[in-house]
Amino acid sequence: MAKRYYQPEIETMPVDQLKALQSDRLVKQVKHVWDNVPYYRAKMEEKGVTPDDIKGIEDLHKLPFVTKDDLREAYPYGLLAAPLKDCVRIHSTSGTTGKRVVAFYTQNDIDLWDDCCARALTAVGAGDEDVVHVSYGYGLFTGGLGLHGGAHKAGCMTIPVSSGNTDRQIQFMTDLGSTVLCCTPSYAAYLAESIEERGVKDEIKLKAGIFGAEAWTEEMRRDIENKLGIKAYDIYGLTELSGPGVSFECEEQTGMHINEDHFIAEIINPETGEVLPEGEKGELVFTSITKEAFPLLRYRTKDLCILSRKPCSCGRTHIKMRKPMGRSDDMLIIRGVNVFPSQIETVLLNEGMTPNYQIIVDRKNNTDTFDINVEMSQEMFSDNLAEVTAKEKQLVASLKAMLGIQAKVHLVAPKSITRSEGKAVRVIDKRKLYD
Amino acid sequence: MAVKQISVFVENKSGGLADITKALSDANVNIRALSLSEATDFGVLRLIVDDVFAAGNALKESGHIYNITDVLAVAGEDKPGSITKIFTVLAEAGMSLEYAYAFFAKSQEKAIMIIKVADRLAAKKVLKEAGIPLVKEEEIAKL
Numbered sequence: 393m394a395k396r397y398y399q400p401e402i403e404t405m406p407v408d409q410l411k412a413l414q415s416d417r418l419v420k421q422v423k424h425v426w427d428n429v430p431y432y433r434a435k436m437e438e439k440g441v442t443p444d445d446i447k448g449i450e451d452l453h454k455l456p457f458v459t460k461d462d463l464r465e466a467y468p469y470g471l472l473a474a475p476l477k478d479c480v481r482i483h484s485t486s487g488t489t490g491k492r493v494v495a496f497y498t499q500n501d502i503d504l505w506d507d508c509c510a511r512a513l514t515a516v517g518a519g520d521e522d523v524v525h526v527s528y529g530y531g532l533f534t535g536g537l538g539l540h541g542g543a544h545k546a547g548c549m550t551i552p553v554s555s556g557n558t559d560r561q562i563q564f565m566t567d568l569g570s571t572v573l574c575c576t577p578s579y580a581a582y583l584a585e586s587i588e589e590r591g592v593k594d595e596i597k598l599k600a601g602i603f604g605a606e607a608w609t610e611e612m613r614r615d616i617e618n619k620l621g622i623k624a625y626d627i628y629g630l631t632e633l634s635g636p637g638v639s640f641e642c643e644e645q646t647g648m649h650i651n652e653d654h655f656i657a658e659i660i661n662p663e664t665g666e667v668l669p670e671g672e673k674g675e676l677v678f679t680s681i682t683k684e685a686f687p688l689l690r691y692r693t694k695d696l697c698i699l700s701r702k703p704c705s706c707g708r709t710h711i712k713m714r715k716p717m718g719r720s721d722d723m724l725i726i727r728g729v730n731v732f733p734s735q736i737e738t739v740l741l742n743e744g745m746t747p748n749y750q751i752i753v754d755r756k757n758n759t760d761t762f763d764i765n766v767e768m769s770q771e772m773f774s775d776n777l778a779e780v781t782a783k784e785k786q787l788v789a790s791l792k793a794m795l796g797i798q799a800k801v802h803l804v805a806p807k808s809i810t811r812s813e814g815k816a817v818r819v820i821d822k823r824k825l826y827d
Numbered sequence: 828m829a830v831k832q833i834s835v836f837v838e839n840k841s842g843g844l845a846d847i848t849k850a851l852s853d854a855n856v857n858i859r860a861l862s863l864s865e866a867t868d869f870g871v872l873r874l875i876v877d878d879v880f881a882a883g884n885a886l887k888e889s890g891h892i893y894n895i896t897d898v899l900a901v902a903g904e905d906k907p908g909s910i911t912k913i914f915t916v917l918a919e920a921g922m923s924l925e926y927a928y929a930f931f932a933k934s935q936e937k938a939i940m941i942i943k944v945a946d947r948l949a950a951k952k953v954l955k956e957a958g959i960p961l962v963k964e965e966e967i968a969k970l
């Protein structure tokens with residue numbers, strides 16, 4: 393039987409009690425990093441803060457921020473807060489520029505992360521009679537193993553099918569009667585289309601899907617829901633914080649409940665760092681208060697977002713975040729649609745390509761033109777031209793599904809994209825010449 | 828008894844092809860045969876060379892994307908109908924060609940056809956049974 397909540401006493405805890413729990417855990421976490429991570433201690437000393445200054449969540453704003461640059465600088469062990477002998481796993485972000493980020497986990501960290509994913513699965517109606525089909529990639533990427541662990545805890549039968557091999561995906565779905573699909577939204581859209589093409593929609597028993605790890609639109613949600621005949625739910629997370637399950641959608645589908653017993657969320661002004669009141673749009677910042685091996689204090693996600701503590705009809709009391717409205721650094725508006733370079737990067741990575749691309753936006757006859765140059769990679773190349781053009785077509789389709797507008801893709805020679813100081817120039821916006 | 832073919836990604840811009848052939852000639856690689864198939868923005872250049880190893884190194888060093896594929900080289904007499912015979916034999920065995928191209932080997936007075944099929948070993952067998960001679964890698968190097 394599917395339960396309503398995975399951990400009801402926590403998920404519906406009165407807000408004041410929840411805040412007291414956060415305060416208690418924050419104080420302990422600050423002491424933990426001060427005692428065990430010289431990098432944090434130095435940062436705090438630089439700001440003139442000691443653990444004695446942090447008495448509860450009202451003092452959170454006194455702590456220094458941590459950014460991705462800090463993670464790169466401290467790579468690999470500089471932010472490790474537990475002895476290596478207590479760590480049981482790592483995960484890593486798909487580093488595209490510079491160094492990768494490696495996050496460490498103790499067994500307890502994994503257990504709590506699995507709980508977070510189990511909450512997300514329970515919220516979409518998955519229980520011990522469900523078959524959870526995990527098509528996220530397994531490996532360094534957190535998607536596969538995160539939802540996998542959550543599905544176990546929620547008592548579901550788990551199919552660790554991982555990504556790729558569409559025929560096998562669809563065969564398992566039909567033969568084993570998968571009821572809940574977990575993957576990236578662009579892969580869900582691709583699977584939906586493949587199911588339609590093969591005319592096997594009637595043999596599919598899916599009722600819900602949890603789709604995260606990339607930005608997607610409401611339009612894409614409706615499209616996936618219609619094509620697969622399911623309810624499609626969003627999930628949010630970052631490898632730096634654990635992985636998927638930092639927040640998740642409930643049946644209301646109006647934002648994601650943040651697992652506040654593990655993460656404190658703040659919204660700040662990305663320019664000044666000032667904390668903004670609830671309901672205002674700004675950069676999302678997280679503090680992980682239960683992580684043992686890799687705790688982050690005030691980690692700047694660069695995601696632009698709005699928080700809301702309005703009561704939710706699902707009964708959960710945890711604060712909700714809206715779907716991130718882009719990154720604080722790089723949004724483009726093309727033909728009236730918001731486009732983020734990070735979305736293109738995500739699609740390329742999902743298609744198994746190297747994310748070396750350049751966006752060229754121009755204006756001709758009062759219409760925006762949108763071209764993407766993609767550097768050819770070994771993975772995409774074949775002696776058979778038809779195979780290369782087929783991959784190119786699939787890339788164009790996935791980009792359209794993700795961005796909502798059509799881009800012209802050009803495959804270009806490796807290393808041909810303009811680089812400045814070693815970093816590829818991602819966006820050339822020629823429209824600025826006319827404005 | 829397969830022949831190694833090098834395929835290289837070519838961007839459709841002036842100098843794209845010259846870049847590749849220059850990298851090869853600088854490494855003293857001789858091109859025996861060449862075929863280009865093109866899409867709108869790019870193409871795939873397929874080459875038969877005298878030294879695949881040297882060619883691969885030269886392409887890698889000059890930053891090109893390439894791969895090496897096993898293809899069949901079939902010798903036809905330099906007379907009408909010899910190429911038709913090759914295609915007919917393969918078609919009758921139900922094998923479709925992914926691509927093919929030919930060149931004339933002066934020293935042997937023969938047309939040599941490079942063919943790519945999905946099942947190379949099966950194709951080799953039917954060609955042999957039809958009495959169509961295959962050309963070995965070493966012979967290509969010596970042409």
Ligand SMILES: [Zn+2]
Nearest residue numbers: 642704706708
């Ligand atoms: Zn809710």
